[in-house]
Amino acid sequence: MKIRAPRGTNDLLPQDTAKWQYLEDKMREVFTCYNYQEIRTPIFEVTDLFRRGIGEATDIVEKEMYTFSDKGDRSITLRPEGTASVMRSFLENKTYGQAQPTKYFYAGPMFRYERPQAGRYRQFHQIGVEALGADNPAIDAEIIALGIQFLTELELEELEVHLNSVGCPECRKNYREKLRDYFKQYLGELCSDCQDRYERNPLRILDCKADRRQEFMEDAPKIYEELCTECDQHFNQVQQYLDLLEIDYMLDARLVRGLDYYTKTAFEVIYKGLGAQDTIFGGGRYDGLAQEIDGRDIPGIGFAMGVERILLTLKEQGIELPIDQSMDLFITTIGEEAEQAAFKYLYSLRQAGLKVEMDYLGRSVKGQMKCADRNNANYSIILGGDELNKGVATIRNMKSGEQVEIKLDNLVQEMKKRIE
Template identity: 65%
Template sequence: MKFKAPRGTNDILPPATLKWQYIEEKTHEVFSNYNYHEIRTPIFEYTELFQRGIGEVTDIVEKEMYTFEDKGGRSLTLRPEGTASVIRSFLENKIYGQAQPTKYYYIGPMFRYERPQSGRFRQFHQLGVEAIASNDPALDAEIISLGIRLLQKFGLNELELNLNSVGCQECRPDYVAKLKEYLTKNKEQLCDNCKSRIERSPLRVLDCKNKNCQSVINSAPKITENLCSSCDEHFKEVQSYLDILEIDYQINPLLVRGLDYYTNTAFEIKDNALGAQDTIFGGGRYNGLAEEIGNRDVPGIGFALGIERLLLSLEAKDIKLPVEAGVDLYITVIGAKAKRESFKLLDKLRSSGFKTEMDYLDRGVGSQMKSADRMNAEYTIIIGEDELNKNAATIRNMKSGTEKEIKLTNLLEEMKQLVAKEEN
């Protein structure tokens, strides 16, 4: 029997993993500059957390969650997103008793049973941020700018920010009633999925990509024209802070996002180079989430960015991340005695910070040199009994082909000098 990775999952292999590591390193760096701190939550949670937090009539909860019973009969779910877990942790660990606001970020795998396609998998990876316990519109702008600044670090500058407000518990019910009335009048023009959502979750209809539905949706009542004074003021303030940061945006009153916990600000960052799946990251404010899952009124805002989508966007723009696979030195070995001495040298070089490799397959010199070439070795050196007896060998620059004779006892110092010259 031949085993394969489950559909919708991928092995991330070297040298591609170097790109992932670079993205993660830059994420740690940028988020730290904004005073966000990493949080690591469990891969699975009690199913009810996501049912209550995300919303029982969302596609994620209805169709996409990986849910199972453990041996104690408890229903558990592999996390389909990160925010509900972060808020659960905030409440459970009583972080609300500490200095506020709390600023977290996370990096890790999420799981949804979706139809695999470009940039969308059943196990996918997100990096995200959550700013908790403040309703300040400036924080909304900070969250948005944080995501944009991170993407700019990777060379993505042609981005489109879509912005909306989805109101609050005070003004949204009236808007939903108007929307429901409008959709009911035009029900026959909607797809079956949207028809079923009119009563259960009418806002989800605005997110439908069906062409027939789009013609109906475009003439639907706009939520931005039905905000209460508080929500309207908050939305204007968010825009004013984005203006201060000189971040361009366009108001998209049809933007509602796919989760029920959003309130007020909702946003998406798009890259048109990605085609149909053009959203790199999105998020918004979720002031009712903590109360829904923990009976505590704590506002919050955040976003999640798909790493697979980010890599696709970089590829589409032909942006090369500054990562290189290879080793500094490959030691080519001839004979058992030379192998023992080389093994000692290998350890010294590695301990001093040099990426070093040697042969472990007892191959001939030619095969070892080919292996060094495949590993993109910067330098190679051949060590045999003759070299040991003379305490000298020739080190070769694999790019230029230049060679230099060195004392084996000085190999460490020679490598330091060679690397220093390259850096200068």
């Protein structure tokens, strides 16, 4: 087999898709309660959207985008995340003209050119929500609550909510200076990456894994202690709302979001058992994004959740999703005449809404019964010459082993009665 799925991509086979469908059903159920509605945006966009929205200097834009020219010589990029597209759609469709806020959710594939690793793929899937047009801190808390409720309904445990505020461009500028002042004296002790970061983006020094253990990290100025009055107030109110909902969280001054558009609230929900990539969902407020795209001043907040990471966490915690893979009925036949008759009943039963299967490989009766068992059939029908002559079918309850004959004329009705 020479042709394989491209690196970092995965086939989802039926045993997987059943789980994915369960997650998506649960997503719709929970998010709808919070009055979020589904939006579907294109999987590719004009490259400029991401350059401007996510930020020219970010890793995503610098080295992780799947970008190509289409036949019309337009630069196109497979979306590396969902927020920029949702904001683009919001602006393009002038949705701000409707009653606000606008609350959306979405689910779908994202693409980033990275080396695959546990919990990281080149095509991965996110479930995301975005609330646009409201800067009320209650929305920030609502978004976190929604994510936590979703994961809790999947029975996930030991989730940590990390909370920070990255302030507005004003407080960030001041803070950046404070950080530089602080790290100046330790510059020689920082790793080489961080020496670069010192100039380019000192905030990133805070979550460097190499330098994490250094003692002076403890005493580095915390951004949430350096916020301007407005940002500080917002941050406090988010916490109050979370307290009100009794959602546990920990302040984490090291939580720095990589994308340019983030302002104020930043959060991450992590599960420590996942390995290096332990964030299940992360997000925050992006009051500056709309301006980057369209010059309009529209606040927004959202998060993105990694579907593969949810699945990993479920596996790690030994949680089996309640998925029913059984089928109602398996038809076993003996002889060609019976096979033809069965094919017709198969159709009728399926039209009646039953999940029914028969053998197509000419297996022995024993083989067919085995097949019925493998398919988790609740009942099997045995249809042979004897039955056809008498105008009946033998119905076997696969759990109890009990068998009865019923008239073929009543087959569909009788089966429906049993299945209900």
